Amino acid sequence: AQKITQTQPGMFVQEKEAVTLDCTYDTSDPSYGLFWYKQPSSGEMIFLIYQGSYDQQNATEGRYSLNFQKARKSANLVISASQLGDSAMYFCAMREAKRLNYGGSQGNLIFGKGTKLSVKP
Amino acid sequence: EAQVTQNPRYLITVTGKKLTVTCSQNMNHEYMSWYRQDPGLGLRQIYYSMNVEVTDKGDVPEGYKVSRKEKRNFPLILESPSPNQTSLYFCASSATGVGSNQPQHFGDGTRLSIL
Numbered sequence: 001a002q003k004i005t006q007t008q009p010g011m012f013v014q015e016k017e018a019v020t021l022d023c024t025y026d027t028s029d030p031s032y033g034l035f036w037y038k039q040p041s042s043g044e045m046i047f048l049i050y051q052g053s054y055d056q057q058n059a060t061e062g063r064y065s066l067n068f069q070k071a072r073k074s075a076n077l078v079i080s081a082s083q084l085g086d087s088a089m090y091f092c093a094m095r096e097a098k099r100l101n102y103g104g105s106q107g108n109l110i111f112g113k114g115t116k117l118s119v120k121p
Numbered sequence: 122e123a124q125v126t127q128n129p130r131y132l133i134t135v136t137g138k139k140l141t142v143t144c145s146q147n148m149n150h151e152y153m154s155w156y157r158q159d160p161g162l163g164l165r166q167i168y169y170s171m172n173v174e175v176t177d178k179g180d181v182p183e184g185y186k187v188s189r190k191e192k193r194n195f196p197l198i199l200e201s202p203s204p205n206q207t208s209l210y211f212c213a214s215s216a217t218g219v220g221s222n223q224p225q226h227f228g229d230g231t232r233l234s235i236l
Contacts, residue, residue, distance in 0.1 A: 033222050045211060045227035052222050091163065108154070108179065109213075109225055113163040 003027065004094050006112035013082045014120050020067070021077040021115045023092030032096045034075040035109070036066065039089040048090075051075055082119045089114045123148045127212050127228035134202060135236050142197045142231050144212030151217045153195040154179070154225065155187065157208040164211065170195055171217070202235045209233075 005024045013019040025034065036048040051059045051066045059066040067076040079086055092112040125146045134140055146153065154169040156179075166179030170189040184206055186198040195214075199206060209232050213225040 035224060037227075043209065043230045043232075045213075045230075047224040047226070050222055050224055108166055108169055110166075111156075111164040113161065 003110045004092055004112035006092055006115050008115045009113075010116040010118070012118050012120055013079075015084060016081055018078060018080045019082055019117065021079070021090050021092075021117065023075045023077065023112060025073050025075060025092075025094045027073075027094065027096055029096040032094055034066070034068070035093045035095070036064070036075075036077045037091045037093065039091065039114070040085075041088070045091075049077070079117075084119050084121060087117060087119045089116050123226065125212055125214055125226050125228040127210075127231050129231060130229060131232045133234045133236065136203055137201050140199050140202060140233075142199075142210060142212075142233070144195045144197065144228060145193050146195075146212075146214040146226070147193065148214060148216070148226065149192065150214035150226075151192070152223075152225075153189065153212065153214045155185070155195070155197045156211045156213065157181065157206075158211065158230075159208050167197070167210075202233075204235045207233060207235045 003026050007022055032053045034051045038046045038048050049059050049061045049064045049066050051068045058068050063080045065078045091114045093109045095109050128143045151172045155167040156164040158164045165181045167185050168179050168187040170176045173192050176187050176189050189195055209230050211230050212228040215223040215225040
């Protein structure tokens with residue numbers, strides 16, 4: 001079963017409007033992190049925003065915000081005031097925290113298949 | 122500047138000719154990982170390393186090898202490349218802090234074509 005599901009292969013949005021990219025996840029681990037990355041046509045992966053499973057408030061970073069609904073296991077990315085430069089692939093990812101012996105923690109990042117966002121002028 | 126550096130960025134080669142894609146990070150990160158990205162499949166993990174001399178298989182390790190002799194370097198080795206390994210490859214690194222909030226920093230990618 002997929003751990004990260006992005007149900008929108010592609011989306012269009014008008015410049016200056018807001019858009020929501022959907023992401024649902026599946027985990028039984030109480031401690032996990034959710035990430036969104038942007039991949040423009042040039043190919044690099046750009047970290048956008050992070051939400052921890054214990055965070056009480058939704059994360060925000062500039063025009064990006066994360067609509068975190070823990071009971072529904074969803075972590076949708078909201079981009080406000082879309083710009084032409086927002087046209088890109090967007091990936092949702094999850095990391096389940098595994099405690100390491102020396103007190104740190106690590107878990108591998110699991111990615112969704114991505115949503116291609118196109119911003120229309 | 123904090124970065125993950127991959128080389129080469131582009132490579133076209135032939136079946137069976139051994140190749141190595143290098144990855145180096147200057148952030149003193151313990152964790153490093155290799156992914157491949159294919160259309161419609163997203164990013165899939167090939168191998169990862171929790172620290173020096175500690176490596177483990179990801180979801181799609183067949184046909185690949187890695188090594189972690191130094192903290193900063195994590196090369197990906199294709200001993201006998203085949204056309205189904207044609208893909209876009211990413212190296213990433215992160216710290217192993219408490220909790221799960223350490224973002225992975227990605228290299229710019231290596232586009233590999235195996236003919």
